[in-house]
Amino acid sequence: MKISIIIPTHNRADQLKTAIDSIVLLRDEADCELIVVDNNSTDNTPSVVNEYGEFARYVFEPRTAFTRARSTGGENATGDILLFLDDDVIVNKGSLANIVRVFSEHQDCAVIAGKID
Secondary structure, eight states: OEEEEEEEESSOHHHHHHHHHHHHTTTTSSEEEEEEEEOSOOSSHHHHHHTTGGGEEEEEOOSOOHHHHHHHHHHHOOSSEEEEOOTTOOOOTTHHHHHHHHHHHOTTOOOOOOOOO
16 A cells, blocks of 8 residues: 655745654555645745655645645545654654554555544
8 A cells, every 4th residue: 555645835945944844754654655835934834845855745735725725635635544744743663554554454544544643
């Protein structure tokens, strides 16, 4: 199962970089793609995302609305599982593997939520 990790962001490039760095460390846990939806930022968000090469896909959403940015991310996703994260999240080791495990073991599962500290 492929996970599409979707991160909407608006003018929080520094926090975004920290979030992406935490995901990069885990990318071998699961088949995944990373989609960053720039929700009309005026900071250096595009250059931050471009630092990650092909691993991170940059998508621009000109309509500034969190829900619109999430929707745009979903429309651009190719994965079986959509994982929506905030741009200031730190993803813990084992999280991606655990998400795949839950959906694989529970075929009738449609939505899960993770622990937020």
